[in-house]
Amino acid sequence: MISTKLAAAVCAALLLASACATPEREAQRVGTAPPVVPGTSQPATAPSGSASADDDVMTSDNVKLVANLPRQAPLNGPMAWNSDLAFQGTYAYVGNFNGFSVVDIADPTQPKLVSSVSCPGQQNDVSVHGDLLILSVDETRSDETCTSKHGTKWEGLRLFDISDKKSPKYVSSVATNCGSHTHTMIPGKDGQTLYVYVSSPGPSPDSETCPSPHELIQVVEIPLKDPKSAKVVSSPDIFPDGQQGSFLHGCHDVTAFPEKNLAAAACFGDGVLLDITDPVKPVVLQQVRDTENFDIWHSATFNNDATKVIFGDELGGGGMATCDSKTPETKGANAIYDLKDGKLVRRGYFKMPREQKDTENCVAHNGSLIPVAGKDIMVQGWYQGGVSVWDFTDSDNPKEIGFFERGPDGSGSVIAGSWSAYYYNGYIYSSDIIRGLDVIEISDPLTDPAKQVKMDDFNVQTQKIY
Template identity: 50%
Template sequence: MIRLPTRQTRRFKIVSLAAASLLLASVVTAPPGSAAPQSAPTGTADASNTIPGVDEIVSSPNLRQIANVPKQAPLDATNSDLAFQGKYAFAGNYNGFVTYDISKPSAPTVVSSVFCPGSQNDISVHDDLLFLSTDSPRSDDSCDSAQVPSTETVWEGIKVFDISDKANPRYIKSVQTACGSHTHTLVPAKDGRSVYLYVSSYGPRDTYVGCAPPHDSISIIKVPLRKPTEAAVVATPNLFPDGGYEGVPGQKSATSGCHDITVYPQKDLAAGACMGDGILMDISNREAPRVINRVRDTVNFAFWHSATFNNAGTKVVFTDELGGGGAATCNEAVGPNRGADAIYDITGRGDARTMVFRSYYKIPRYNADTEVCVAHNGSLIPVFGRDIMVQAWYNGGVSVWDFTDSAHPEEIAFWERGPISTDRLTFGGSWSAYYYNGHIYSNDTRKGLDVLKLTDWRTWTAERVRYREFNVQTQPRYRGW
């Protein structure tokens, strides 16, 4: 999400079913029986030609909700991204993060809540470590810090937690980065002794302390796994020596950093969504990523937001967060090619690889003008022989779509709640929707954690895939495929 007509009759046809000293965080362990999942509504409706009622759930027959865990104070701010490890899901929130036990997906339970404000608390995990992004100027690096004006910035960057005890996470280290950390991507080192964090940030200003233009780089943090308190910035590579796309004021974002990066470590490949540019990088040298191809869409894309590879590494899907997560763009006025996904085939080898545009994908349902709806975070579903992903669309809900044919993508399932308000534009809905070990988990910005079950013949092979750990922007290769 960027810092900052009605649903028509166009409905889709259903196809088929520390620092040296410890930094203390406020940890609230959930009492027994607290935050019990709400039962999922029964009898979800088919897609229709009318706008669902306020908070009414509609879905295709092959995708149904099986659980919801509402937000709890003090973590009742905006929910953000998700990460997974074993039987746990970790959910970011602008006020900190929540650890869920999802061993029974139909009845998740809260294991712990950590109060540690700092937007947007983008999240990833590795072994006994959890990483959080802070992208708002803070008075200090503690979890008791206050937000301050950008002209008075003292700290923003990455926070590191020890999660060896899931019920009692400990804040152990902070690393300051230029312009903060809007998002970060975990990249395993080839020797297995450390991990890297590719930190994406943007929005420099002459008056922004520690974030003056130009800002055409990312920050790379190295985290020694045996000594995580020695984590430090080891490189700040400039990805846009020419300054990147100059943008169109009020319409298309200029490149001044990146919003998000997805890496495919087993292929030494990364895709960066960088505001005005989409880039392909060679990351064989983890501390010196190289841009090998760059694309722009000066017609339809406004803000390059995120990226997803297919399993073969021969395609990449970029998302356009038109309106910055604050506008109604899933309507007839905006149309099907803006605020959408763009599918690119990756051709060639080595440094000769290029990205070739094939088509756009956008949910085939119009939303009301009171609903914030645009392409947002999703993940590949590990399906043998096909390219299928699940994706969040804020108030547009959750969409499952097939891009096996790059030029002709199609939706195969959906689930959504009706408008939050019928009177005014209201932000809400699914921030991230990811497939993990047999279920889809959606972190709803307002409603909490939703768990969905997909039952479709095209995705049955995904049931065979089990991850020990899953950070979506660190894309795994399905073993043996």
């Protein structure tokens, strides 16, 4: 998803008026600013979620919506968009441009809001490790605190103590060059250290926080017993052949597979395969490009045995209707790469197959594996294209096996729909930007074996073997 600086770059390159609004300008456009209760945790006062009564919900026969938990104050303003998800035990953590929420999913058919923390900052992508929650902030703020305003002084990572789910506490922050669009956790082998790869777009030459050049990622080291002492410990250049594209450098997203000592980085114009045996000093194994089909290399997903990598293309930065007959099936889609003898080899492409209206932003976005032994199956959010479940066991001939979607969003927002769709302990959880947390169930012979897999936690950018 586009940040303010990424939107500006995309607009300059593609002349996309629909993708050019900052949060402040968008709030002015709709006539009101997002409600904010700075630096607080708000306990749940709303009822638990129930199945949506939306008349425009459409699903395949094997998919049904079992619950919807709408956004709640203070995280429900016009630009208080829901973003990424993380899971731990019977809790889901929902990022939001104004902070994050903790949701009790012990009964997935009745999700209950436990707390909402107001802490504004794009995108607030979220991950969790033990009692630590990490937020990515890709927007310049006046300072690092939750009471900050839009400014020029700080962007990066914020850390929270989530030992008390009803009252998460801000712990500290780490400033990073060009902020943090997304981040990826790699647990240290000593069990005492957490490494975090920070991905961010840049450079912005006139920015105090985003100097040029920016062909790098940043590695933050967090001592788990003393997270306040977290700091940047390296800034490796992972582009031995330079970086494709002229208007953005750095990476959008990195997915790590620590058990395989591998990571795959989606870096705007490039895909990069990394050896992360030493997380502080990743080694480049291969750099690949697809100048014919890919616009913005957005995200990466390994299959369960790390013999394939899915790279997604966020054509237009999330602000365009690219799921239409005018856009080729290989653009704004997923490319399937086989990983053979340590090298990536491109095979087929997959794009959500239902044509969307020109008012519906739709492009490949965040998804995860559905853990089925011997099969390669993925669930993925496509903004207003909804949620697609697809099988890429045959790398050359991927196919959709289930879907969920709504009609065009009626809120008037340029951006809407499923930001992230992830499978966790028998259900699909979709973070809908405007409508809140959807809980979806798929019942299909291909995916039913996954219901026997129980996860203790799940952060999509840190893959495990299931």
